[in-house]
Amino acid sequence: DQQVKQNSPSLSVQEGRISILNCDYTNSMFDYFLWYKKYPAEGPTFLISISSIKDKNEDGRFTVFLNKSAKHLSLHIVPSQPGDSAVYFCAAANSGYALNFGKGTSLLVTP
Amino acid sequence: NAGVTQTPKFQVLKTGQSMTLQCAQDMNHNSMYWYRQDPGMGLRLIYYSASEGTTDKGEVPNGYNVSRLNKREFSLRLESAAPSQTSVYFCASSEMASGDSYEQYFGPGTRLTVT
Numbered sequence: 638d639q640q641v642k643q644n645s646p647s648l649s650v651q652e653g654r655i656s657i658l659n660c661d662y663t664n665s666m667f668d669y670f671l672w673y674k675k676y677p678a679e680g681p682t683f684l685i686s687i688s689s690i691k692d693k694n695e696d697g698r699f700t701v702f703l704n705k706s707a708k709h710l711s712l713h714i715v716p717s718q719p720g721d722s723a724v725y726f727c728a729a730a731n732s733g734y735a736l737n738f739g740k741g742t743s744l745l746v747t748p
Numbered sequence: 749n750a751g752v753t754q755t756p757k758f759q760v761l762k763t764g765q766s767m768t769l770q771c772a773q774d775m776n777h778n779s780m781y782w783y784r785q786d787p788g789m790g791l792r793l794i795y796y797s798a799s800e801g802t803t804d805k806g807e808v809p810n811g812y813n814v815s816r817l818n819k820r821e822f823s824l825r826l827e828s829a830a831p832s833q834t835s836v837y838f839c840a841s842s843e844m845a846s847g848d849s850y851e852q853y854f855g856p857g858t859r860l861t862v863t
Contacts, residue, residue, distance in 0.1 A: 669850040680854035738790030
């Protein structure tokens with residue numbers, strides 16, 4: 638049973654606009670949430686994380702929002718750039734060890 | 749710093765053959781992990797090692813064994829490869845989560861095909 642779900646397989650956004658990637662989870666014991674970016678034939682690259690005691694974390698163009706009551710998190714990328722085109726994975730950890738991954742959302746940023 | 753390195757990058761095996769995937773990290777992390785990724789899927793945990801000298805099963809451990817050789821190295825062995833083990837294998841490492849953040853770093857992957 639998948640505990641982390643990314644329900645949008647793909648997203649297309651124009652360059653300069655905001656990209657919003659969504660993620661839902663079912664396990665209330667998760668205490669850390671991470672976002673990764675992945676290019677074909679490469680390993681996942683860590684982007685940003687948030688702990689369950691916070692509701693927002695920012696790093697440059699990337700902001701993650703956590704809504705614990707809804708068991709929902711989102712990644713905002715502002716402004717979107719063509720180089721952001723990749724597959725984005727949401728992941729969650731219980732007690733900060735192994736990660737449970739969603740299936741990914743493929744983001745395409747068009748000029 | 750090389751981060752997390754994996755060898756080999758590609759491998760083709762026949763059913764029943766064995767092989768070992770190697771992983772090393774130079775970030776002095778205590779914890780190491782093996783995941784597999786199949787087409788259209790997220791990564792799934794095979795085994796992990798929370799610290800040197802310990803290993804534990806993940807979500808999909810059947811058909812695999814692991815060895816935490818030292819703090820830097822964590823290997824994954826397929827004793828008798830099956831076509832269902834055709835996948836991309838990723839090694840990762842991390843420190844324990846603390847405070848506001850948790851980061852886990854991945855290697856470039858090994859693409860394994862079993863015919």
